[in-house]
Amino acid sequence: MTGYIGLFAAAVVIGYFCGCLQSGYLIGKVCGLDIRQYGSGNAGTTNVLRVLGKSRALFTFLGDALKGFIPVLIVKFLVAPLFPELNSQLLQLVTGFAVVLGHDYPFYLHFKGGKGIATTGAVMMAFDWRMGCISLLIFLVVVALTRYVSLGSVLLSGALVIEMLVLHPGRWDLFIMSILFAYFAIYRHRANIKRLLSGTESKLGQKVEVKK
Numbered sequence: 001m002t003g004y005i006g007l008f009a010a011a012v013v014i015g016y017f018c019g020c021l022q023s024g025y026l027i028g029k030v031c032g033l034d035i036r037q038y039g040s041g042n043a044g045t046t047n048v049l050r051v052l053g054k055s056r057a058l059f060t061f062l063g064d065a066l067k068g069f070i071p072v073l074i075v076k077f078l079v080a081p082l083f084p085e086l087n088s089q090l091l092q093l094v095t096g097f098a099v100v101l102g103h104d105y106p107f108y109l110h111f112k113g114g115k116g117i118a119t120t121g122a123v124m125m126a127f128d129w130r131m132g133c134i135s136l137l138i139f140l141v142v143v144a145l146t147r148y149v150s151l152g153s154v155l156l157s158g159a160l161v162i163e164m165l166v167l168h169p170g171r172w173d174l175f176i177m178s179i180l181f182a183y184f185a186i187y188r189h190r191a192n193i194k195r196l197l198s199g200t201e202s203k204l205g206q207k208v209e210v211k212k
Contacts, residue, residue: 004086011075011095018071019102022113023063024048027056036112040202044114046149050202064114065122068099072126089127089168093177096123100181104188115188117153120181124160131163147203150192157185 024043028035031052039047045064049057072092080088096119103119105111121139125132135156142152164171164178186193195201 004083007079007083007086008091008094011091012098015071015095015098016102018067019099019104019119020106020108020113021063021067022103022106022109023060023067024114025106025109026063027060028052031056036109042114043109043112044116045118046204049204061118064103064118067103068096068119068122069126071099072096072123076126087173089171090173090177092127093123093174093181096120096127097177097180099123100184104184115153116185117156120160120185121156123181128167130167131160134163135159143204147205148196148201149204150189150201151196154186154189154193157182157189 022043024035024045024047027048028043028051033051035043035048035051038051040050041047045057045061048060072095075092075095076088079091080086100116100119100123102113104113104116106113117139121132121135124135138159139152139156142155143149146152160178160182161175164175168174192201
C-alpha cells in the first residue's frame with residue numbers, strides 16, 4: 001500500500017511538471033511577445049490562433065495535447081504492467097489531472113496558464129479512446145455550428161461525466177475524477193460563459209491586432 005501511495009504521489013508531481021510546459025507561452029516568447037498580454041489573456045490554442053495565426057496555433061495544440069497524452073500512455077503501458085494489483089485506470093486519470101493542473105496553474109508563470117481543454121481531451125483519448133473520440137466529436141460539431149470554441153469546450157467537459165458513467169459503470173473512483181476534470185475546465189471558462197450569456201464572446205476566426 002505504501003508503495004502505491006508513492007506511485008500516486010510521483011504521478012502527481014511528474015504530471016504537474018509536465019503540464020507546466022506551456023506551449024502557447026513558449027511559442028509566444030519565440031515570437032517576441034507574452035501571449036497572455038494579448039487577446040483573451042489565455043495561453044491556449046484559441047488565443048494563439050487569434051494573435052499569431054494557424055501554424056503557431058497548431059504547434060500550441062500539439063504541445064498541449066502531447067503533454068497529456070504521453071504521460072497517461074506511459075502509466076498505461078509501462079508502469080501498470082509492473083504492478084498487477086495497481087488501480088491502473090485511476091492512476092492514469094490522476095496523472096492526467098495533474099498535467100491539467102500544471103497547464104492551468106504553472107508555478108513559474110504566477111499560476112496563470114491555459115484552460116486545459118486540449119490537454120484534457122488528450123488525456124481522455126489516452127485513457128479510453130471512446131471517450132476521446134466522443135469528446136472530439138462534441139467539440140467539433142458545436143464549434144462548427146456556433147463558431148464558439150468556448151461553448152464547445154464547456155459542453156465537451158460536461159459530457160465527460162456522462163461518458164464515464166456510461167462507459168465505466170460502477171467505477172465511482174473514475175466518476176469522481178471525471179467530475180474534477182469537468183469542474184476545473186468549466187471553472188476556467190467562467191469568464192467565457194458570462195460573455196456567451198451576454199452575447200459578447202468572440203467567435204472562431206476573429207483576429208487580434210498585435211502592437212509591438
